[in-house]
Amino acid sequence: MKTEKLKYERPAIRKLNTGLMNKFGTRTEYAPVTHIDGVSVRELISKYGSPCFVLSERTIRKTYQNAVRAFKTRYPKVQFAWSYKTNYIDAVCNVFHQEGSWAEVVSIFEYTKALNNGVPGNKIIFNGPEKSKDDMKLAIENNSFLHIDHFDELYDLIELTETMKKKAKVAIRVNMDTGVYPMWDRFGFNYESGQAWNAITKIMATEYLDLVGLHCHIGTFMLTTSAYAVAAAKLSDLAVNIKYSYNKVLQYLDLGGGFPSGNTLRGSYLPGTDVIPSIDEFAEAITSTILNYGYKKDELPLLILETGRALIDDAGYLLGSVIANKRLSDGRRATIMDFGVNILFTAFWYEHKITPAQEFSSHTEDMVLYGPLCMNIDVVRQSVNLPMLNKGDHVVVHKVGAYNMTQWMQFIAMRPKVVLIDTEGNAHVIRENETVETLTVMERKPEHLKTFKLA
Amino acid sequence: MKINSNLAISDTGFIFNPSNGDSFSTNALGADIIRLMKEGKKTADIKKAICEKYEVDPKVLDKDYDDFMSHLRDHFLVSHD
Numbered sequence: 001m002k003t004e005k006l007k008y009e010r011p012a013i014r015k016l017n018t019g020l021m022n023k024f025g026t027r028t029e030y031a032p033v034t035h036i037d038g039v040s041v042r043e044l045i046s047k048y049g050s051p052c053f054v055l056s057e058r059t060i061r062k063t064y065q066n067a068v069r070a071f072k073t074r075y076p077k078v079q080f081a082w083s084y085k086t087n088y089i090d091a092v093c094n095v096f097h098q099e100g101s102w103a104e105v106v107s108i109f110e111y112t113k114a115l116n117n118g119v120p121g122n123k124i125i126f127n128g129p130e131k132s133k134d135d136m137k138l139a140i141e142n143n144s145f146l147h148i149d150h151f152d153e154l155y156d157l158i159e160l161t162e163t164m165k166k167k168a169k170v171a172i173r174v175n176m177d178t179g180v181y182p183m184w185d186r187f188g189f190n191y192e193s194g195q196a197w198n199a200i201t202k203i204m205a206t207e208y209l210d211l212v213g214l215h216c217h218i219g220t221f222m223l224t225t226s227a228y229a230v231a232a233a234k235l236s237d238l239a240v241n242i243k244y245s246y247n248k249v250l251q252y253l254d255l256g257g258g259f260p261s262g263n264t265l266r267g268s269y270l271p272g273t274d275v276i277p278s279i280d281e282f283a284e285a286i287t288s289t290i291l292n293y294g295y296k297k298d299e300l301p302l303l304i305l306e307t308g309r310a311l312i313d314d315a316g317y318l319l320g321s322v323i324a325n326k327r328l329s330d331g332r333r334a335t336i337m338d339f340g341v342n343i344l345f346t347a348f349w350y351e352h353k354i355t356p357a358q359e360f361s362s363h364t365e366d367m368v369l370y371g372p373l374c375m376n377i378d379v380v381r382q383s384v385n386l387p388m389l390n391k392g393d394h395v396v397v398h399k400v401g402a403y404n405m406t407q408w409m410q411f412i413a414m415r416p417k418v419v420l421i422d423t424e425g426n427a428h429v430i431r432e433n434e435t436v437e438t439l440t441v442m443e444r445k446p447e448h449l450k451t452f453k454l455a
Numbered sequence: 456m457k458i459n460s461n462l463a464i465s466d467t468g469f470i471f472n473p474s475n476g477d478s479f480s481t482n483a484l485g486a487d488i489i490r491l492m493k494e495g496k497k498t499a500d501i502k503k504a505i506c507e508k509y510e511v512d513p514k515v516l517d518k519d520y521d522d523f524m525s526h527l528r529d530h531f532l533v534s535h536d
């Protein structure tokens with residue numbers, strides 16, 4: 001009788017450091033994740049290739065609804081505007097728009113994408129330091145909200161509206177000291193120096209500019225809720241002064257984005273989920289500040305939020321495979337994956353959680369995870385403890401939904417497919433992978449460079 | 456390659472080196488190999504035994520075996536014959 005052979009796992013040995021035990025005990029970071037929303041990782045890879053991004057529509061909606069609940073149970077008028085730069089794949093934007101989100105854009109490219117998705121012009125917020133006169137003209141015609149970043153833009157806008165003889169709905173972006181350093185003072189008008197008030201005075205004196213709101217975006221991956229309380233108070237101070245000086249009631253305060261996702265920042269001692277405040281805590285800090293500021297009940301401003309990362313990071317996964325294992329000269333194990341910083345840009349910021357996609361024994365080893373690029377910077381994790389990975393094994397990288405699918409670069413390798421798993425568990429390709437053809441179609445060869453002969 | 460003969464190895468893959476107090480943990484195959492080495496088996500025989508017991512391509516095993524030996528050497532658990 002022929003007996004079944006045992007599943008092979010390469011031999012491994014690890015030294016136990018008695019006396020130097022990790023104070024957090026052993027992390028079970030590597031429990032295998034074989035399915036995403038009930039769909040098998042192995043099947044996804046065999047169908048859509050490796051690497052491949054996967055987004056969970058269920059998680060996006062759940063996260064969004066939870067954020068809306070956190071704010072709406074505390075404050076009567078709340079509006080989210082989807083921050084396009086975080087992830088502007090159309091299908092993703094439309095999940096947010098179906099949930100009721102407006103669009104927040106920072107370039108004419110993003111603005112056009114929002115219009116093409118069917119967002120009405122008067123539900124688009126146009127931020128950012130670069131808006132040409134043509135861009136602003138289009139935004140004014142569409143009744144969009146223009147958030148002014150600097151005086152040059154303000155003067156352009158004054159000139160433009162005078163020739164158009166049409167009112168523009170504007171807000172200014174305000175930067176301020178919120179007690180978090182480094183302070184973001186390169187965007188917008190400064191609060192403490194009086195610059196913001198000067199801009200407001202200028203706008204109020206201009207016939208065709210209708211000041212409808214105030215905006216700030218105080219940072220990203222903010223870990224303190226108190227910074228938002230400070231920001232809400234400083235914007236409220238300006239709003240109250242506008243009411244007092246001009247008898248004008250502003251329609252909204254836009255507190256921007258910046259809430260953290262569940263990721264762990266590089267170099268952080270504790271996992272992200274242990275240190276980040278919940279969305280409820282941020283909501284509490286912001287709404288209680290505004291509610292206690294002394295607005296009249298019928299003059300409470302609409303609270304706009306441009307939350308990006310915190311609404312999409314957790315819904316994104318990157319599936320990949322092991323290309324090779326090697327040992328470095330100092331004895332450390334190195335594992336080379338088929339994805340690197342080219343498509344996982346956030347590896348520069350986060351210690352991404354990575355789990356195997358198949359069952360493993362309990363033996364683990366410390367390793368460096370490299371990407372496939374022939375470049376020294378291509379490090380996915382400097383040090384990670386994972387079960388034994390063999391060539392061809394699959395892994396799942398978690399919480400990669402924000403910024404990667406917009407900041408990824410076409411460098412050395414081509415960008416992979418993006419797949420969305422809908423709420424019923426059906427997978428849809430929402431962005432095709434690049435091919436040599438899709439990339440070279442933009443190139444032109446001058447006549448004299450079309451051919452060559454090698455000796 | 457000879458394994459340090461006074462190593463203690465438990466059923467669960469816990470290894471203790473009494474000569475310097477180092478301890479290690481190893482997986483099932485690692486423990487198998489160390490046990491066979493302690494019995495004085497030749498490398499070729501050890502590999503043969505593994506191929507009979509586990510679902511593995513001999514070429515893959517060759518590579519992993521060498522890698523494992525270099526780990527054992529780094530930890531001063533083996534010496535050259």
Ligand SMILES: Cc1ncc(COP(=O)(O)O)c(C=O)c1O
Nearest residue numbers: 083217220257258306307308309
């Ligand atoms: C103006 C503005 N709003 C919103 C966001 C979204 O930020 P986050 O992803 O940190 O929530 C950004 C991101 O940089 C931004 O610049």
